[in-house]
Amino acid sequence: MVLKTRNQYRTVEVIIQNKPLARDPEGETIHRNLVLKGGYDLVTGVRAGKLLRMTVQAESGQEAENIVRRLCDDLRIYNPVAHSCEVRIVGKEDRITE
Amino acid sequence: MPQVAVVQYPGSNCDLDALEVLQKIVRVKTDLVWHKQLTHDNYDGYILPGGFSYGDYLRAGAIAAHSPSLKIVREAAKAGKPVLGICNGFQILVEANLLPGAVLRNANLRFICKWINLRVDNNKTPFTRKMKMGQLLRVPIAHNEGRYYLEPEQIQTLEKNGQVVLRYADNKGDTTMDANPNGSLENIAGICNPDHNVMGLMPHPERASQSELSPYNNAEGRLIFDSMIETIRERNEGRR
Numbered sequence A: 001m002v003l004k005t006r007n008q009y010r011t012v013e014v015i016i017q018n019k020p021l022a023r024d025p026e027g028e029t030i031h032r033n034l035v036l037k038g039g040y041d042l043v044t045g046v047r048a049g050k051l052l053r054m055t056v057q058a059e060s061g062q063e064a065e066n067i068v069r070r071l072c073d074d075l076r077i078y079n080p081v082a083h084s085c086e087v088r089i090v091g092k093e094d095r096i097t098e
Numbered sequence B: 001m002p003q004v005a006v007v008q009y010p011g012s013n014c015d016l017d018a019l020e021v022l023q024k025i026v027r028v029k030t031d032l033v034w035h036k037q038l039t040h041d042n043y044d045g046y047i048l049p050g051g052f053s054y055g056d057y058l059r060a061g062a063i064a065a066h067s068p069s070l071k072i073v074r075e076a077a078k079a080g081k082p083v084l085g086i087c088n089g090f091q092i093l094v095e096a097n098l099l100p101g102a103v104l105r106n107a108n109l110r111f112i113c114k115w116i117n118l119r120v121d122n123n124k125t126p127f128t129r130k131m132k133m134g135q136l137l138r139v140p141i142a143h144n145e146g147r148y149y150l151e152p153e154q155i156q157t158l159e160k161n162g163q164v165v166l167r168y169a170d171n172k173g174d175t176t177m178d179a180n181p182n183g184s185l186e187n188i189a190g191i192c193n194p195d196h197n198v199m200g201l202m203p204h205p206e207r208a209s210q211s212e213l214s215p216y217n218n219a220e221g222r223l224i225f226d227s228m229i230e231t232i233r234e235r236n237e238g239r240r
Helices: A025-036 A061-074 B015-025 B069-078 B088-095 B152-160 B222-239
Strands: A005-018 A049-057 A083-097 B003-008 B029-034 B045-048 B083-086 B102-104 B112-120 B136-143 B147-149 B164-169 B188-192 B198-201
Touching (some): B045 B088, B083 B088, B152 B164
Parallel strands (some): B003 B029, B003 B045
Antiparallel strands (some): B112 B164, B164 B188, B188 B198
16 A cells, blocks of 8 residues: 655755845945846845755644754754844745655 | 865866875875765864865855765864865855855956965964964965955954954055955955864965965965874873
8 A cells, every 4th residue: 555645845945144234245246247237226225145045844833943943953055143134934845755 | 193084066166186285295194085075073073175165156165065964064163173275175164154254256256376475363272373463474375266254343362262363465565455355354365263273265275385386485374284283292192
């Protein structure tokens, strides 16, 4: 007999960026040399960062978010001295696995 | 007789340079140890060399910081043994939380490879004891992520504890903005832990330890290794 289980796969995004006090030369360069030069004066700042998109098997969005938040702290996915780390749920997907 | 380990990570590329300086110039027994094979704290001192461990993925040093070798290095550090991190080795020590702060991307967003001056701001550490206070060392840097960062209020604590060991300076020894190649906070190039036995620096002393290999015909980099080995000898004698 094959047991079918229904798993929900949640997509969780992790956004890592420099804290406001730690300068972000990449964001500054994009802002100065692309955005402002392109005439978008209303854009007053750009911060560059890193995005990790994780697929997590979890019962609920909250559970997936909690798992990812814990792993970010446990495994030092970001350096708390210099970075901020934002975790957010972006979607879910149902898959049947046998 | 002192025995030192140079720990090799996937992507280390200054490991052999460090090994050569220790074996042939400083003349100390040194092993090149693959990080997964470092399972016992049998050495008197450890060097984490430069390079690009794990492709610098996620962040320079962030993945190597989880290597089991760091457990051994941590034990050694706790036991008071000298641990030196050079360039990527410095980044690994920071990411492993053996040293405070963060090492971020260079302010000019470029890989910088050039000779700079280091000013000795603490000559009482196991890595600088053979130097004079304020002495200038000419050594090269070669990195993309070398901008030392720490929350400003913590810099004072670092300073008070004598943890700021080396700073980028001009030829007169002034820590000017022009002499700061990568935008490091307060021109910081090398720091140590509160106990002073773990030091990390972005420049490459192993590339400035043989005068025939230096465009300036100097070998001041070796003072760091000489100091480290002298410390180890003293520690070993103290134990006898």
